[in-house]
Amino acid sequence: MPKGWLIVNSFIHSSKFDGIYSMLKASADSRGIDLRVVKSGSLPHSVNALRNAVKDVNFALFWDKDVILAKQLEAAGLRLFNSASAVEKCDNKALTATVLEAAGVPVPETYCSPLTFEGVGYNDTAFLDSAAERLGFPMVVKENFGSFGAQVYLAESREALESIVERLGSKGFVMQKFVESSRGRDLRVNVVGGKAVATAVRYSVSGDFRSNVTAGGRILPYCPDERQEAAAVAAAEALDLDFAGVDVLFGPSGEPLICEVNSNPHFKSTLEATGRDISRDIIAHVLKCLRRR
Ligand SMILES: Nc1ncnc2c1ncn2[C@@H]1O[C@H](COP(=O)(O)OP(=O)(O)O)[C@@H](O)[C@H]1O
Ligand SMILES: [Mg+2]
Incomplete structure (x- = not known):
């Protein structure tokens, strides 16, 4: 009987997530797979310590976004679905857009924010001018990390864009053409x-x-x-x-x-x-x- 782990985040608790986990477990059961829910925090975040822990496990469904843990599990020899690099590329919207554009997959015109640092922020906003010139208004602003539409904004004007970016502090974001x-x-x-x-x-x-x-x-x-x-x-x-x-x-x-x-x-x-x-x-x-x- 194949043995698998369903790796979930230790700190997020919601019925929305629980529903997904139950469905995956039921489907695994029906195909004769022993799928066990494993909380990310219960695993040692160390390649050497994980080598032993994953010895008898055939695969893991990686339902977390902890890319470091995913990379450690792979290094310890575990096959992940999805892989660490796939999770990493999807989690960050700037990275997703970069990979998709490079592969010639059609995306709305997208500009990524330059990197700044915590406590420094975007103290030179000239890069917003060139993005605004190319994308026009309204434009979509998305934090690099976010889900459920909660970190996605519509900037109707240059002033609105400026104030969204100010609120973001030092977080990375993308600016995208609004597809009316x-x-x-x-x-x-x-x-x-x-x-x-x-x-x-x-x-x-x-x-x-x-x-x-x-x-x-x-x-x-x-x-x-x-x-x-x-x-x-x-x-x-x-x-x-x-x-x-x-x-x-x-x-x-x-x-x-x-x-x-x-x-x-x-x-x-x-x-x-x-x-x-x-x-x-x-x-x-x-x-x-x-x-x-
Ligand atoms: N460039 C865009 N033009 C028009 N609508 C958009 C655009 N980007 C996002 N949206 C709308 O906002 C929603 C949330 O954006 P999305 O990038 O999917 O972020 P999330 O990860 O929060 O779901 C989308 O499902 C879509 O309805
Ligand atoms: Mg979405």
Whole structure:
């Protein structure tokens, strides 16, 4: 019987996460996998100490964003789904945009903030002028690290942009062209093992420019066209993801633009909308990869 770990963050407690963990565990059980939930804090964050701990474990579903732990586990010999480098590339929106652009995957025009330091901040904002000139207003500002739409802002003017950036202190962020044709609406394409397995359209009902379900958006099943599917699959491939929740915007001529990519997708709302339990696809993909080893 294959033995796996479902590695979760020790400090975040929410029913939203618990629901995902139960689905993954149930799907693993049904395929004869012994999947145990392991809290990140219960593991030694040391390659040498982990070597022994992972000896009898065949794989781990890495549902945390602790990239250091992920890299340590891999160095100790454990196969992670998703890999440490894939989680790292998705977690940071500036890095995601950089990898996607480099791979030729369509994204809205995006500029990353230059690096500053804690206690120093952005004391020279000239770089905002060139971004504003290229992107115009309104523009989207996203903190490099964030989820559920909570760290994504719409700057309507140069003054608004300046005050958002001031509030961010020294945090890194991206500035992105606002895709007006996709206002309050986008697709969540779930990709597993290089295939789009379930897609839903999400839309805001409050007039918010963000469509996140957590921010009050609604979700319905959706049949993606070839281009939308191909763009989502290309994004997952460029980021080396075994599985992904890919957010796809509707470009001005209906063309797909990749908004962002999630390495630990919250697939409960997709299940509610489409009836497809992505955890089953993930477990099937893991088994396929383990058999290939
Ligand atoms: N460039 C953009 N143009 C139009 N809408 C956007 C753009 N970027 C993000 N959004 C909207 O904001 C939402 C949240 O942004 P996203 O990058 O997915 O961050 P999060 O990780 O918080 O979900 C998206 O689902 C989309 O509805
Ligand atoms: Mg998103």
